[in-house]
Amino acid sequence: MSAFIQLVVSGLATGAIYALVAVGFALLWQTSQTINFAQGEFVMVPAFFVLVAIKYWGFGYWPAIAVGFAISALLLGAAFKGLVVEPMLRHGVLPLVISTVALAILMKEAVKDFYSSQAQQFPAIVEGTDLDFLGAVVSTQSIAVIVVAIGAVALLNWFLSSTLTGRAMQATAQNRNVARILGIDVERMILYTFLINGLLTALASFLISPIYLAKFTNGETLGLAAFVAAIVGGFNQVRGAVLGGLILGILDNLAAAYVSAQYRAAVPLVVLVAVILWRPQGILGRVEERSV
Amino acid sequence: MKYLVKPLFAAAIALSPISAVAQSTVYIPNLAELSGAGAVSGTNWRDGIILAVEEINAKGGILGRKLDVPHVDTQSEASIARAQIQKMIDNKPYVILGPVFSGSVLPSMELSKAAEIPQIMGGEAAAITQRGNPYIFRTAFGQQVSMPKIANYMRDGVKAKSVAVVWVNNDFGKGGRDAFVAEMTKRNIKVVADVSTESGQVDFASDVVKVKNSPAEAIFVYTNEEESARFLREARKQGIKVPLIGETTLLGQKVIELAGEAANGVKGHVGLTADAPVPALQAFGEKFKKRFGYANDHNGIKGYTAVYVIKHVTEKIGKFDSKAFAAALHGMTITPAQEPGILMEATWDKNGDIDRQSFLGEVVGGKQKIVEILPKAGL
Amino acid sequence: MASAGLVRGTLAAVTVVVLAAGPEFLRPSQLYLVSLWAVTAIAAMGLNLTLGYAGQISMAQGAFVGIGAYTVALLMQAGLGFFPAFLAAGVLCFAVGWLLGYPALRVQHHYLAFVTLAFTTLVYLLLRNEQWLTNGVYGISGIQRPTALGFAFGTAARFYYFCLGIMALFLGAMWWMIRSPWGRAFMVLRENPVRALSLGVDTRRYTLLAFAIGSAVGGFAGGLFAPLVQFLEPNSFSLGYSLSLLLMVIVGGAGYLFGPLVGAAVAILLPDFLRFTEGYYLLLYAAAVMVLMAFCPQGLIGLSERWQANRRARLAAGGER
CATH class of the missing domain: 3.40.50.2300 (Response regulator)
Known part of the structure; x- marks a missing residue:
């Protein structure tokens, strides 16, 4: 039993990260029909912004984190929107998908060529102390990850549903033309979405890099996980993406322990494919309206 | 059909002479x-x-x-x-x-x-x-030389009767695992947990749970650098008490740097290392x-x-x-x-295999310490 | 525009002559590279059918190449000749493609991408884990090159012709197919699925057919890959390979007959001629793809067509004056 709890708690910590990343993924899809295949690299890179700030600019931990957030919002949010997504929106979904696939390669290669091909240690926010929880050992780091990630998603949810700007963003996501008629500054709302995505992926980066180490290949697994979590959650649903992330994290661990370690990468995928075939709109998703 | 220019262009460049290697x-x-x-x-x-x-x-x-x-x-x-x-x-x-x-x-x-x-x-x-x-x-x-050394150490140094093996599922890890399991069988040591992990894997909770729940008296860890570090951290977290044994990589500088304190106490065989007591x-x-x-x-x-x-x-x-x-x-x-x-x-030797001295080591206080020099295997 | 036709014809003829004379002036490594280009181009042609003509994103083309390659290698090890094994690779991939596409195409777009992505992961793990069959991570080596009518294609030069010949065959088949009623149905699917439906085209069946044929072509490419590289390991067919095939089709120009050839050339031949970019090629390639997508998502062929159209328009305007 303690083993089971151990697996679920560890899975939750990983799943919380997936959820953070998947939420941003779903937000981008909602507001700008962007399927971001570089989302995993968006989580990989901010850790290196911080490392550069610490190593080369001599910043302390918190200032470096602040710089990391700022650069992420700027590059992964605003610049990504302006330079990559915007010029391609009129071409439809596919060219943008391809472009983000290329962007993922670009980011990976850039980190490898200009920083290092080796894994790097990354400073932790919380000292890792281990706590006993129903027979399972949980590190305070994992708890911090879960708390911060869930807190961030809750905050985002509150922002989207209770503030004027948030509701304007949701209106934009649901129907751009109607939003425009209602007098909403659609362009600005879309920009906000990209900034939020940049911040979310940066947060995910700072939470996991102390545990998983910072390395240029880290985005590969995370990006796929975000994609899968978002699809399972319904692709157009923030809450769905959260649920999808958590399910994937737990499923991952349980599959490796109880089904097959050698097939651990495929078990969650196959289960989720079955789910999708049974419920194409995702677990919490609505059927997407088509305007043909 | 401008695009046909492409292969033409390629062929033209291919015609250019090979840069002659100067004498x-x-x-x-x-x-x-x-x-x-x-x-x-x-x-x-x-x-x-x-x-x-x-x-x-x-x-x-x-x-x-x-x-x-x-x-x-x-x-x-x-x-x-x-x-x-x-x-x-x-x-x-x-x-x-x-x-x-x-x-x-x-x-x-x-x-x-x-x-x-x-x-x-x-x-x-x-x-x-x-x-x-x-x-x-x-x-x-080659793994056919290093694995018997690890196996001897398991038998004589650790005195384990049953072991778990954690390996990375690529040609390096699988090859080592196969050679290791064969050597264990020869020495009548039981392999009680056989855990495959992925290259690039980040979460080792389930793998550590598996070896923890097994009656293994020692754990042999045979993965690449970062994965080794992540495994060691998770193993320490879940309070694994039995010896963690490795071959070269696990005691390497990179793993110690990445795993921090979690690397302390790791033992094993080291083929080559800059920390050996060889000036x-x-x-x-x-x-x-x-x-x-x-x-x-x-x-x-x-x-x-x-x-x-x-x-x-x-x-x-x-x-x-x-x-x-x-x-x-x-x-x-x-x-x-x-x-x-x-x-x-x-x-x-005649097959191109190399033989030289090697080492038994241990990680103490964040540093690799060589405790014994093993003689050449005499191929 | 008779002159344009003449230019095209001449270029085509020159290309054929240059490729035919390849062994006269190419070094063995370059022969190998051009052969690899031909094989990759076939795989990309198959994906082009799925993506360019039927408009479906598949992330499984690399997996089909893998299935084809292992099928040929294993059947040849079991004593079968190359040609029956090659045929079996294509048939098997057609069947697998059909079985995969049947449920997957109920849910389209990003869901098909997801299902094919899961499939690619599963195929990779099967190739790696089922050691009794595929020799797992150790890979299969010593794959023989084919012999036809007592003529052995063992040397680099002979196998070069063999690969190019097969590629030409597939190119011809593609040309014929997109002009057939099938091909026209595929294209209607891409341009306007709703219209296709209203015209009485069974969209799902045709999409499925396009996907299965595309997969079979991937399998045939794999059937050539095995004797070309003469060593198979599961890593070659992981998700990254499927993604790079996807890039090739788009870069060359999805939905153009020659698109895959150009895309594969950029990915495989060009690095060899841009040696000064050593180490940074992938970086530059990725950046170039992004720029291309922003300005001309129709790929390089689309770009050249647009350029030609512009020039023609300018000439016409000049002529009127």
Whole structure:
């Protein structure tokens, strides 16, 4: 039993990260029909912004984190929107998908060529102390990850549903033309979405890099996980993406322990494919309206 | 149909003459994993080579000829490795260095054999030297040599009756795991948990749960650097008490750096290390760190010594003759007295397997400590 | 525009002559590279059918190449000749493609991408884990090159012709197919699925057919890959390979007959001629793809067509004056 709890708690910590990343993924899809295949690299890179700030600019931990957030919002949010997504929106979904696939390669290669091909240690926010929880050992780091990630998603949810700007963003996501008629500054709302995505992926980066180490290949697994979590959650649903992330994290661990370690990468995928075939709109998703 | 210009253009460039290798240099290309999954190993290997080449060239080269050593990336993929080695062979190399991944060595060595060009590489899979290829040479123990040493240590040092093995599911990890399990069976030690992990895996909770729930008296961890570090951290977190045993990588500098305190107490066999109580190895480690700004692992030493093997053998045969080189290196022993760059005495047998001393070590207080020097295996 | 036709014809003829004379001036490594280009181009042609003509994103083309390659290698090890094994690879991939596409195409767009992505992961793990069949991570080596009517294609030069010949065959088949009623149905699917439906085209069946044929072509490419590289390992067919095939089709120009050839040339031949970019090629390639997508998502062929159209328009305007 303690083993089971151990697996679920560890899975939750990983799943919380997936959820953070998947939420941003779903937000981008909602507001700008962007399927971001570089989302995993968006989580990989901010850790290196911080490392550069610490190593080369001599910043302390918190200032470096602040710089990391700022650069992420700027590059992964605003610049990504302006330079990559915007010029391609009129071409439809596919060219943008391809472009983000290329962007993922670009980011990976850039980190490898200009920083290092080796894994790097990354400073932790919380000292890792281990706590006993129903027979399972949980590190305070994992708890911090879960708390911060869930807190961030809750905050985002509150922002989207209770503030004027948030509701304007949701209106934009649901129907751009109607939003425009209602007098909403659609362009600005879309920009906000990209900034939020940049911040979310940066947060995910700072939470996991102390545990998983910072390395240029880290985005590969995370990006796929975000994609899968978002699809399972319904692709157009923030809450769905959260649920999808958590399910994937737990499923991952349980599959490796109880089904097959050698097939651990495929078990969650196959289960989720079955789910999708049974419920194409995702677990919490609505059927997407088509305007043909 | 403007797009047809493309292949034409390609063909036109292909017509341009091969850059003739000047007589004053000798062409010894290096094929390495500079990107992809093998980038850590490949970069170390390359930097070791760079260091040796710079030293040798600064002193006038080999037999008066400077070394021309271009570094070519395999992207850690076998099909690219094969294409690249063919390209090297077209340029008539004297000797080929690399690659490090056994998965890339296996397809490429067929080509160097056909071209009768010696290939000094970093792969450790047992299969490499079991095919009767007279042109392939190792720079580190094959798994068929290192695993018996680990197995002896399990039996005599750890005195374990049952063990768990955690391995990374690629050719390196699987090859080591297969050899290890065979050696365990020979010594009547039970393998009670057999845990496969993924290259690039980040969450090791389920793997640690598995070995923790097994009655293993020791755990053998055979994965790449980062994965080793992540496993050690998770193992400490879940309070694993039984000894964690490794082979070279697990006690390596990179793993200690990444795992921090979690690495303390790890024991095992070390094939090559800059921390060995061998002054030449330590001096090499310092030189390497000064030149490249990071601490080398065993692959750095492998690359460095490979170049000095070329220097020594060539000076011994007195000419740049690929076939004579291969013939001479079989059965040869090189000592640091003859060639300081070899760092430790080493012998190559008729299959191209290498034999040298190795070490038993332990991680104490964030540092690798060598506790025993093992004699040559006597192949 | 008779002159344009003449230019095209001449270019085509010259290309054929240059490729035919290849072994006269190409070094063995370059012969290998051009052969690899031909094989990759076939795989990309198959994906072009799925993506360019039927408009479906598949992330499984690399997996089909893998299935084809292993099928040929294993059947040849079991004593079968190359040609029956090659045929079996295509048939098997057609069947697998059909079985995969049947449920997957109920849910389209990003869901098909997801299902094919899961499939690619599963195929990779099967190739790696089922060691009794595929020799797992150790890979299969020593794959023989084919012999036809007592003529052995063992040397680099002969196999070069063999690969190019097969590629030409597939190119011809594609040309014929997109002009057939099938091909026209595929294209209607891409341009306007709703219209296709209203015209009485069974969209799902045709999409499925396009996907299965595309997969079979991938399998045939794999059947050539095995004797070309003569060493198979599961890593070659992981998700990255499928993604790079996807890039090739788009870069060359999805939905153009010659698109895959150009895309594969950029990915495989060009690095060899841009040696000075050593180490940074992938970086530059990725950046170039992004720029291309922003300015001309129709790929390089689309770009050249647009350029030609512009020039023609300018000439016409000049002529009127």
